[in-house]
Amino acid sequence: xxxxxDLFMEQxxxxxxxxxxxxxxxxxxxxxxxxxxxxxxxxxxxxKPGDPPGGEWETARQPRVxxxxxxxxxxxxxxxxxxxxxxxxxxxxxxxxIPGEPMIHxxxxxxxxxxxDHPGGTGWHRDFSxxxxxPLAALQADLIENGPRYTQWNVPLYDDNVLWIVPGxxxxxxxxxxxxxxxxxxxxxxxxxxxxxxxxGDAAVYSHYLLHWGSNYTTKLRRTLxxxxxxxxxxxxxxxxxxxxxxxxxxxxxxxxxGKALQEATEAALRAVIAGDAAAYHAxxxxxxPGIGEQGKTLFTIFLCKAARQIKILQDPTFEAHDLAxxxxxxxHPLTLNWGPGFSKRFTTEExxxxxxxxxxxxxxLQADEDQDDPGFKREHTPYLVNTLPESxxxxxxxxxxxx
Ligand SMILES: O=C(O)CCC(=O)C(=O)O
Ligand SMILES: [Fe+2]
Numbered sequence: 001x002x003x004x005x006d007l008f009m010e011q012x013x014x015x016x017x018x019x020x021x022x023x024x025x026x027x028x029x030x031x032x033x034x035x036x037x038x039x040x041x042x043x044x045x046x047x048k049p050g051d052p053p054g055g056e057w058e059t060a061r062q063p064r065v066x067x068x069x070x071x072x073x074x075x076x077x078x079x080x081x082x083x084x085x086x087x088x089x090x091x092x093x094x095x096x097x098i099p100g101e102p103m104i105h106x107x108x109x110x111x112x113x114x115x116x117d118h119p120g121g122t123g124w125h126r127d128f129s130x131x132x133x134x135p136l137a138a139l140q141a142d143l144i145e146n147g148p149r150y151t152q153w154n155v156p157l158y159d160d161n162v163l164w165i166v167p168g169x170x171x172x173x174x175x176x177x178x179x180x181x182x183x184x185x186x187x188x189x190x191x192x193x194x195x196x197x198x199x200x201g202d203a204a205v206y207s208h209y210l211l212h213w214g215s216n217y218t219t220k221l222r223r224t225l226x227x228x229x230x231x232x233x234x235x236x237x238x239x240x241x242x243x244x245x246x247x248x249x250x251x252x253x254x255x256x257x258x259g260k261a262l263q264e265a266t267e268a269a270l271r272a273v274i275a276g277d278a279a280a281y282h283a284x285x286x287x288x289x290p291g292i293g294e295q296g297k298t299l300f301t302i303f304l305c306k307a308a309r310q311i312k313i314l315q316d317p318t319f320e321a322h323d324l325a326x327x328x329x330x331x332x333h334p335l336t337l338n339w340g341p342g343f344s345k346r347f348t349t350e351e352x353x354x355x356x357x358x359x360x361x362x363x364x365x366l367q368a369d370e371d372q373d374d375p376g377f378k379r380e381h382t383p384y385l386v387n388t389l390p391e392s393x394x395x396x397x398x399x400x401x402x403x404x
Contacts, residue, residue, distance in 0.1 A: 001089055003096050009147070012170035012207040015196070016093065019203035020155065024083045029157050031077040032065075032109060032223045038072050039065040061118035061217045064226070067107035067240070074243035081107065081244060084155060084225055086251050093205065094229035099147050100289070102229040103255040105335065110154075110214075112222035120187030121162065121217045126169075127152075127208035130372065130384040131324055133336055134302040138389040139209060140171050141295040148207055149232065149289075150335055154196070155203045155225040162222065163196045163204065164189065164215050170207040173387050174375070178211065182375035187213075231289065232334045234259035262288060263339050267346055269304060274354050278399045285395075288337075297395040302366065303337040308352075308359040311344040315352040322382050361401050365393050 001016070008014050020028060040057050047055030057063050067073055073081060084090060085107050094102045126136070133139060142149075154163055166178070169192075174182070181190040193213070196204050206212070208228070235256035241249050269284025285297050292300070306328075313321050313329040321329075332340030347355065367383040374386045 001092055003093050005096055005147075008097055008151075008205070008207075009144070009171075011167040012210045013165060013167070013196070014205050015198070016203040016205065017199070018201050019089070020084060020157075020201040022201065024079070025157065025201050027079050028083060029223065031080050032157055035065050035067065035072050035077050035080065035109065036111060036223075039063075039069070042069060042071075057114065061113055061121065062214065063111045063113060065109040065111065067109065070239055073240050076243075078243050078245065078248065080225070082248055085227075086248060090229075094151055097148055097151050097205065098229060098231060099291070100231045101258065102151075102231055103233040103235075103258060105150060105228040105230040105233060108226045110222060110224045110226045112219050113217055114219065117219060118217040120215070122214035123186035124164075124182055124190055124193075124211055124213045125186070126211055129380060130386045131322065131380055131382045132306065132328055132333060132338075134299055134366070135385045135389045136173060136209070136387055138295070138299055138302065138393075140173075141389075142293075142299040143207065143209065144171055145293040145295040146289070150208065150228050150230040151205050152208045152228040153203060153205055153225060154198065156198045156200055157223040157225070158200050158221050160198045160200075160222060160224050161195045162215055162217070162224075163198075164193050164213040165196055165206065166190060166192045166211040167194065169211040170209040174211065179375055186375065230335055232262055232337065234263070234332065234334050234339060236340075259334070262334070263343060266304070266307065266337050266339060266343075269300075270307065270347070270355060271351075273304070273308075273358050273402070274351050276358075276402045281399065282395075294395070298389075298393065300337065301362070301395050301398050302393075305359040305362045305366070307337055307339075307343075308355040309363060310338060310341075311347055311352045312356040314341055314344045315347075315349050324380055324382060358402055362393065362398055365390055 003014055040054065043055035043057045044053065047053070052058040065072065067080070085104055128136060177191045198204060233255060235252055238252055238256060241252040265284055265287040269281060269288065272280035272284050285292055285300050288300060289296060309321065309325060310329040312319050313326055328338070330341060332338055366385055368385055369383065371381045371383055372386045373379065
């Protein structure tokens with residue numbers, strides 16, 4: 001299937017009608033219920049004190065099956081992976097949209113809440129954290145220069161118009177009209193916003209930088225595959241793939257190797273910073289993403305700054321950091337070159353110290369004097385700049401700062 005990449009870049013999404021072949025849909029629906037029952041068992045087991053007997057199933061405004069959890073995928077439910085997540089048609093689409101060989105970011109299924117409606121759903125937002133990533137304008141400049149590194153799917157197994165988007169908003173900041181509407185309410189339609197009308201088996205593939213809204217989470221039956229494909233991923237534990245076909249397992253094993261190589265490249269780039277070796281630094285970025293442009297290099301430099309902060313947080317208990325930064329440091333987020341706590345062990349405390357000294361200037365440039373509070377974003381209450389990147393921030397300026 002040929003997709004219109006220019007249209008994707010222009011409007012931030014594509015709708016692919018009847019993407020799940022009719023003769024596969026019933027079997028995927030059946031597996032969806034089996035997966036959900038398995039997830040419900042996990043929610044029951046992991047309920048917290050004070051939770052109802054079903055745990056998250058009963059409390060979440062949008063219960064989500066996390067397909068990579070142990071026991072969810074086996075021979076019986078493998079078709080969801082084989083016939084959607086790694087199907088030839090799916091990989092063919094993301095292969096056109098995303099440069100390089102895209103892997104899977106996460107495989108989930110969004111479900112309707114069983115008893116209670118949650119009007120207004122997620123509220124309007126972009127899937128974006130200034131603390132974790134970079135000012136929105138830097139992400140968008142990179143997207144326009146290098147194409148998407150990640151694309152997200154909504155693939156409903158039943159008719160679904162819950163998702164709203166503002167077409168074209170993925171490549172620009174909010175307009176004053178949008179900001180005004182969002183300040184009034186994040187849970188009402190905004191100017192230019194449209195509902196994405198999907199029939200069972202259709203697919204929407206979109207940029208997570210779009211201003212979007214999981215609008216009303218009602219008890220109307222919703223089973224919508226959700227997750228994405230990505231050039232940066234890690235597969236530490238492949239046990240979820242055991243029930244897949246030989247081809248399926250081989251795919252994830254290949255991606256696991258790809259993920260390991262990306263971690264090596266990240267380490268090499270960070271070691272170049274420690275050594276103060278500009279040529280090796282550029283080579284490291286080029287290995288992470290062959291052909292990457294200037295905006296992309298700047299973005300990766302910002303991501304590596306977050307990696308340096310993570311290493312410092314994990315190595316130095318006296319280091320002062322925002323609670324949220326501390327919590328991010330405990331997890332992984334490959335899309336931003338955060339390979340998890342284990343990765344920081346590759347560096348000695350002394351190396352971590354040098355790294356942070358080299359990145360601290362950049363980290364300060366990415367912050368304002370006070371907490372940022374823009375509408376339409378996760379309210380993180382941190383000073384990290386949300387919208388624009390200071391002009392002085394770029395890869396060459398970062399390299400030049402090593403010498404001072
Ligand atoms: O419910 C949806 O379709 C969108 C969900 C969403 O945007 C989110 O959870 O970030
Ligand atoms: Fe979202």
